[in-house]
Amino acid sequence: MRWELTDEQELFRTSLREWLSDTASTETIRTWLDGGDSSSFTARLVSDGWFGVGSPEELGGQGGGLLELALAAEELGRAAAPSGAWLASVLTIPALAEAPEIASAVLEEGQFAAFVAEAGRPLDRPRGLEFDGSKLRGTVSSVLGGGSARWLLAPAQAPDGLALFVVEANADGVVLSDRRLLDRTRDAADVRFEGVAARRLDVDASAVLVDAALRAAVLVAADSLGAAGSVLDLAVAYSLQRKQFGVPIGSFQAVKHAAATMLVSVESSRSIAYFAAASVDLGGDESALHAATAKAQVTAAGREAVDTALTMHGAIGYTWEHDLQLFYKRAKLDAELFGSPRTWNERLADALPLLPTA
Numbered sequence: 001m002r003w004e005l006t007d008e009q010e011l012f013r014t015s016l017r018e019w020l021s022d023t024a025s026t027e028t029i030r031t032w033l034d035g036g037d038s039s040s041f042t043a044r045l046v047s048d049g050w051f052g053v054g055s056p057e058e059l060g061g062q063g064g065g066l067l068e069l070a071l072a073a074e075e076l077g078r079a080a081a082p083s084g085a086w087l088a089s090v091l092t093i094p095a096l097a098e099a100p101e102i103a104s105a106v107l108e109e110g111q112f113a114a115f116v117a118e119a120g121r122p123l124d125r126p127r128g129l130e131f132d133g134s135k136l137r138g139t140v141s142s143v144l145g146g147g148s149a150r151w152l153l154a155p156a157q158a159p160d161g162l163a164l165f166v167v168e169a170n171a172d173g174v175v176l177s178d179r180r181l182l183d184r185t186r187d188a189a190d191v192r193f194e195g196v197a198a199r200r201l202d203v204d205a206s207a208v209l210v211d212a213a214l215r216a217a218v219l220v221a222a223d224s225l226g227a228a229g230s231v232l233d234l235a236v237a238y239s240l241q242r243k244q245f246g247v248p249i250g251s252f253q254a255v256k257h258a259a260a261t262m263l264v265s266v267e268s269s270r271s272i273a274y275f276a277a278a279s280v281d282l283g284g285d286e287s288a289l290h291a292a293t294a295k296a297q298v299t300a301a302g303r304e305a306v307d308t309a310l311t312m313h314g315a316i317g318y319t320w321e322h323d324l325q326l327f328y329k330r331a332k333l334d335a336e337l338f339g340s341p342r343t344w345n346e347r348l349a350d351a352l353p354l355l356p357t358a
Contacts, residue, residue, distance in 0.1 A: 005071075005274075013071045016050060020079040026323045029080055033184045038082035042148070045086060046110035055093045059100055060107040066215060070222040070277040074270075077226025077334070080326040084186035087223075088114035088145025091123070091216055092153050095208045098201045099166060102151055111150035115212065116191050119144045122339040124206070124213040129156035135173075135195040136165055144337070146189035147178050154198065155205055164205040165198035172196070183329040186337075214280045214288060216338040217295035222273045224302030224334035225266065227327040231309035232262045234324055238313055258312060262305050269298040289351055296344035302331040303341075 005013070024041055032038040045051045054069035055061025069090055076083040089106050092113040096103035105111040117123050119142040129138035136156055146152070152174070154165045167174060173196035179188045239255050276294035279287040306328040310317045317324035335341060 009068065009071060012053070012068065013075060016072060016075045017078070019048065019050065020075060020081055024079050024081040026080065026326060029082070029185065029326065030320070032082065038185075039148070041082050042085050042112070043110060046108075051086065051089075051110065052107045054090060055103075055107055056097070059093065059097060060104040061093070065277075066218060066281040067274060067277040069215075070218055070273055073219045073222035074226040074229075074273070077223035077330060078230050080185050080227065080230070080323075080330055082185050082187075083223070084145045084188065085112040085114075085148045087186075087216075087219060088112065088149065090219070091115060091212050092151075094211060094215075095153055095164060095201060095203060096151075096166075098203050099199075102166065106151065112145060112148050113151040113153060114143055114145040114149040115209075116140050116143055116146070116152050116154040118142055119188055119338065120336055120340075122213040122343065123216055124209040126155035126162075126209065129154055129193065131156040131158040131163060131165060131198065131200075133159055134197070136167065136193040136198045137195055139190065139192040141190045142179050142181075142188045143191045144186065144188050146191050147176055147187050152191065153201075154193065155209055158200075162205045162209075164201045164203055164208060166201060167193070167196055167198045181333060183333040185326065185330060186333060210288075211280075213338065214291040217291040217344065218273065218277045218280055220334050220337050221269075221276065221294040221298035224299045224331050225269045225273050227331045227334065228262070228266050228269065228302040228305040231306050231324060231327045231331070232259070232266055234327070235259060235262065235309040235312045255312060258308050262308055265301045265305055269301050273298050289348060292344045292347045292351070295339065296341040296348065299331075299335040299337075300341040303335040306331040 023044055032041065049062060052061040053072055054064045057063045089112045092115060093103055106113050115123055117126050118140055128140045129136060136154060149169050152167045152169050154167060156163060156165060173194040175192040175194060177190040179190055181188055236259055273294050276290040279290040309324060310328055313324055316322055319325065
């Protein structure tokens with residue numbers, strides 16, 4: 001199946017790609033990473049209006065839904081643009097509908113928000129935090145976007161069950177420690193609450209986290225798709241430039257097969273990611289299965305694609321000066337971010353019915 005975008009969606013994707021080409025070239029990205037500060041990019045993402053795409057207009061967003069967010073994630077991944085604050089924030093917006101003044105501050109002013117949850121676990125499997133009735137306590141490591149967030153959404157065990165709290169990141173008792181990832185285009189931090197007063201959101205915390213986990217699965221899959229598309233382009237271009245035995249390596253049958261396999265993988269992954277985005281947005285009975293399929297299959301395919309591209313490039317592909325290393329690290333993190341392919345495949349196995357063999 002090939003998923004067809006509307007004219008408006010195609011225009012959005014093309015416009016964002018052009019904007020990213022002008023704003024976040026790979027040379028510029030390496031400069032940001034060398035300096036350890038990509039805040040100028042996230043500020044432009046907000047000021048130029050891209051940050052609010054896919055979020056409700058009544059909260060200060062630009063409208064659209066999860067498919068538009070998936071298109072944005074794909075293009076951000078394709079450019080290897082710094083996107084930790086963006087991804088962390090857009091995942092919080094449905095929950096922040098109960099705190100519209102904070103949602104508006106996030107979308108309109110770039111006061112970023114993040115779930116206090118381990119980056120390597122699905123969002124609906126929180127652990128580490130407790131609320132004793134008055135104060136929030138506990139530590140969570142590797143929180144995506146935690147270091148750049150103004151607002152922290154903390155799922156915690158309260159006396160009456162799981163609840164969701166919102167805290168200002170600069171509040172007394174909040175301790176943030178930067179955690180450096182191999183993929184430096186995304187940021188993370190360890191978050192510790194040392195008896196912090198928190199505002200409880202009037203939401204079904206479990207339902208909010210289930211929805212956030214599915215949205216995260218789709219958006220990370222789309223990011224991996226974008227990275228895989230870029231490494232395919234890099235691998236094909238390199239195979240036409242590099243020569244062995246006096247001919248381009250792209251003329252060798254093994255290299256042709258590797259590139260063809262990557263192309264098929266990218267095109268099939270695109271349909272899976274787009275379909276999952278539309279399904280989760282509609283909230284159908286099988287949306288959880290579709291999101292799990294996207295996270296498991298697309299990120300695993302992205303991981304394989306960057307391995308293949310690195311093999312085709314040889315050692316040069318992992319040097320800091322070569323663009324491939326940016327996408328290689330990106331796809332590797334995407335495979336583990338908010339749950340590995342194995343974790344999401346296990347969800348699929350648990351959810352699908354057992355059928356008799358005869």
